Amino acid sequence: MRMGRILVSLLALLTVAYLPQGVSGFSKEDIAEPERPKAYRPVKPLVKQISQGNPNVYAIALTFDDGPHEGFTNRLLDTLKANHVVATHFLIGRNVRKHPELARRIALDGHEVANHGMNHIRSDKLTAKQLTWEIARANDAIESATKVRAAFFRPPGGTVDPSLVEVSNALGQTVALWTVSAGDFTSQGNEPTAEQVADRAVAAAKPGAIMILHDPMEPTLEALPNIIRRLRAKGYYFVTMSQLAAMPGAVTTIPKSMPSPKPTTVRPVVPEGPSR
Numbered sequence: 349m350r351m352g353r354i355l356v357s358l359l360a361l362l363t364v365a366y367l368p369q370g371v372s373g374f375s376k377e378d379i380a381e382p383e384r385p386k387a388y389r390p391v392k393p394l395v396k397q398i399s400q401g402n403p404n405v406y407a408i409a410l411t412f413d414d415g416p417h418e419g420f421t422n423r424l425l426d427t428l429k430a431n432h433v434v435a436t437h438f439l440i441g442r443n444v445r446k447h448p449e450l451a452r453r454i455a456l457d458g459h460e461v462a463n464h465g466m467n468h469i470r471s472d473k474l475t476a477k478q479l480t481w482e483i484a485r486a487n488d489a490i491e492s493a494t495k496v497r498a499a500f501f502r503p504p505g506g507t508v509d510p511s512l513v514e515v516s517n518a519l520g521q522t523v524a525l526w527t528v529s530a531g532d533f534t535s536q537g538n539e540p541t542a543e544q545v546a547d548r549a550v551a552a553a554k555p556g557a558i559m560i561l562h563d564p565m566e567p568t569l570e571a572l573p574n575i576i577r578r579l580r581a582k583g584y585y586f587v588t589m590s591q592l593a594a595m596p597g598a599v600t601t602i603p604k605s606m607p608s609p610k611p612t613t614v615r616p617v618v619p620e621g622p623s624r
């Protein structure tokens with residue numbers, strides 16, 4: 349009787365040991381291959397492209413393009429920290445190579461680092477192969493400085509066509525455009541004042557907006573505490589691009605034309621007061 353029980357147990361053991369592979373869902377190769385750290389796996393884009401978060405949620409993603417810059421980015425990060433705001437920084441790979449310590453601080457301060465190309469060349473001037481190079485090299489520069497793989501790519505100038513989306517997605521990037529602009533960027537001279545930047549940003553803001561701002565602009569830096577305070581007073585809170593994109597209801601189409609980050613004319617400030 350006891351012998352019989354031992355035999356049954358042995359048989360059960362043998363059956364388990366010789367179960368054909370595949371029953372458990374793993375092959376021998378899967379188990380033998382040591383698992384690679386997650387950071388080195390290509391990131392799958394969350395969505396193909398995004399131009400706005402959920403338009404019913406009072407969340408705003410502040411985004412700063414073109415950094416990092418010596419003598420500026422640290423002050424921008426100090427201001428964001430003092431105001432308890434996390435943002436997304438679309439970094440130029442070439443600038444990251446020059447100042448990896450600034451890129452690292454952006455990530456360490458809790459902000460999201462994102463890709464703005466290696467050399468800031470408009471994508472309509474590039475072949476698909478050159479565009480791949482521009483995005484991939486910037487990815488590498490950002491990852492080696494911050495240990496973070498960017499999840500978003502914003503094409504310089506905001507020019508988007510289907511092949512750009514395809515190339516970006518293949519490299520793991522969601523194409524990130526913007527919803528509203530504070531018009532804080534002018535190519536030469538004609539710089540807006542901090543008041544103008546703040547007024548435009550607050551007037552343009554809407555629920556779920558992705559707001560485009562620029563890293564090396566002094567008026568933007570000066571306007572920032574004002575923008576944050578006024579938007580909070582209206583009920584807005586600030587999120588990163590990943591947080592915005594993860595909310596259901598994000599706008600994953602690209603508008604035919606983007607709100608211009610380069611206003612052609614700078615309107616004079618009209619002082620407030622009683623009408624004459």
Ligand SMILES: [Zn+2]
Nearest residue numbers: 413414504505
């Ligand atoms: Zn740019």
